Amino acid sequence: MDAHRFDVIVIGAGIAGATTAAHLAKHFRVGLIEMEESAGYHTTGRSAAIWMLNYGPPDVRLMTGGSREFFEHPPEGFADVPLMQRRAVVHLAPPGEEAMLAEKIAASDGTITPIPVAEVLAMAPGLRPDYAVAAAIEPESFDMDVAALHQGYLKLLRARGGQIGLRSRAGQIWQQGGLWRVTTAHGETLGAEVLVNAAGAWGDELAVIAGVPPIGLQPKRRTAIVIDPAPYEVADWPLLGDVAHTWYARPEARRKLMVSPADEIDSPATDAQPDELDVAITADRFSQAFNIDVRRIEHSWAGLRSFTPDRSFALGEEASRPGFFWAVGQGGYGIQTAPAAGRLLAGLIRGEVPAELQRIVPMVDPMRFRK
Numbered sequence: 147m148d149a150h151r152f153d154v155i156v157i158g159a160g161i162a163g164a165t166t167a168a169h170l171a172k173h174f175r176v177g178l179i180e181m182e183e184s185a186g187y188h189t190t191g192r193s194a195a196i197w198m199l200n201y202g203p204p205d206v207r208l209m210t211g212g213s214r215e216f217f218e219h220p221p222e223g224f225a226d227v228p229l230m231q232r233r234a235v236v237h238l239a240p241p242g243e244e245a246m247l248a249e250k251i252a253a254s255d256g257t258i259t260p261i262p263v264a265e266v267l268a269m270a271p272g273l274r275p276d277y278a279v280a281a282a283i284e285p286e287s288f289d290m291d292v293a294a295l296h297q298g299y300l301k302l303l304r305a306r307g308g309q310i311g312l313r314s315r316a317g318q319i320w321q322q323g324g325l326w327r328v329t330t331a332h333g334e335t336l337g338a339e340v341l342v343n344a345a346g347a348w349g350d351e352l353a354v355i356a357g358v359p360p361i362g363l364q365p366k367r368r369t370a371i372v373i374d375p376a377p378y379e380v381a382d383w384p385l386l387g388d389v390a391h392t393w394y395a396r397p398e399a400r401r402k403l404m405v406s407p408a409d410e411i412d413s414p415a416t417d418a419q420p421d422e423l424d425v426a427i428t429a430d431r432f433s434q435a436f437n438i439d440v441r442r443i444e445h446s447w448a449g450l451r452s453f454t455p456d457r458s459f460a461l462g463e464e465a466s467r468p469g470f471f472w473a474v475g476q477g478g479y480g481i482q483t484a485p486a487a488g489r490l491l492a493g494l495i496r497g498e499v500p501a502e503l504q505r506i507v508p509m510v511d512p513m514r515f516r517k
């Protein structure tokens with residue numbers, strides 16, 4: 147990196163680090179460091195890329211709702227392509243799950259409504275006619291262009307004078323004379339008043355390196371496969387999944403389907419790889435719901451969704467270590483919440499949280515884990 151002295155150092159250039167850094171760069175000298183060669187290598191590059199309002203705890207829903215406007219109307223020049231493309235989500239109830247579906251509809255404030263199973267079969271003819279006995283639709287959902295969103299924030303950061311250091315693993319971290327010091331894999335020592343921990347699955351490990359107690363972050367592995375759903379042309383299918391959340395499938399390009407068993411397997415922080423058994427389970431659950439032969443799995447991957455103990459985000463300052471800010475616990479919602487979460491954390495660091503985000507602050511305060 148050209149400079150070694152910043153106002154803020156952000157560690158981790160996934161979506162959480164990129165959004166926070168871009169917002170802060172409007173006011174401060176910001177350095178963003180990433181241990182990998184590419185910024186979206188870990189969880190950010192491995193998501194299912196769906197925006198769904200009725201998903202996750204209350205803080206997540208508020209940040210998801212608060213991010214919609216950004217996806218619909220990003221600032222001029224932010225990205226060359228639209229950040230969103232409409233795709234309804236259909237929740238299916240196999241026999242025995244009708245009550246769960248009714249509960250989901252009731253809790254959705256009118257954003258999920260019942261739909262006849264026959265209509266779902268018309269939309270997605272590969273579905274087995276006897277799989278579901280009831281269904282509901284969430285029409286306001288959309289696909290997100292994660293790469294465009296992520297790159298847009300990194301571009302904004304650079305345009306505002308921020309610096310990005312790739313292959314720059316933060317090694318040692320300490321606080322000295324009001325400055326946080328960070329050594330990188332390049333042998334540089336960086337300094338800043340504020341340090342942001344946006345290290346994803348490594349969030350607790352990074353805190354410990356900095357002498358800050360962990361908050362109990364748990365990375366959980368999720369599997370995804372891509373199959374050829376021939377003879378069906380699936381581009382206009384909704385995202386389909388069972389209401390008990392044991393699988394979901396969404397179109398990937400014109401002729402492919404991405405399928406996940408919605409698994410959550412405890413994992414250490416690592417470069418997650420799909421497990422053979424999980425891949426087989428995914429294909430099996432898909433075959434139970436669809437009249438489609440899984441002849442070949444074209445591609446599979448896994449990524450780590452990292453959760454705090456109560457599954458809400460941890461965004462805010464570590465009270466005993468002034469200048470150390472957490473930006474972790476994005477779980478399975480880090481992309482759809484990113485525009486609001488980045489603004490919120492940048493606001494906390496500047497001491498000026500936007501009015502519409504203020505009610506979220508106590509819900510995501512990392513100090514709730516210190517009580």
Ligand SMILES: Cc1cc2nc3c(=O)[nH]c(=O)nc-3n(C[C@H](O)[C@H](O)[C@H](O)COP(=O)(O)OP(=O)(O)OC[C@H]3O[C@@H](n4cnc5c(N)ncnc54)[C@H](O)[C@@H]3O)c2cc1C
Binds near residue numbers: 161
């Ligand atoms: C299969 C799957 C499906 C998903 N589907 C959705 C979805 O539909 N919608 C949605 O909103 N979300 C979804 N998610 C969740 C979403 O992808 C995550 O919440 C989000 O990407 C987390 O971003 P992050 O920046 O916190 O983590 P990451 O992208 O993992 O970024 C953290 C970065 O920190 C870096 N780092 C760690 N330690 C150091 C260090 N010491 N020095 C320097 N750098 C370091 C890492 O290399 C990494 O790049 C899904 C996730 C998975 C796995």
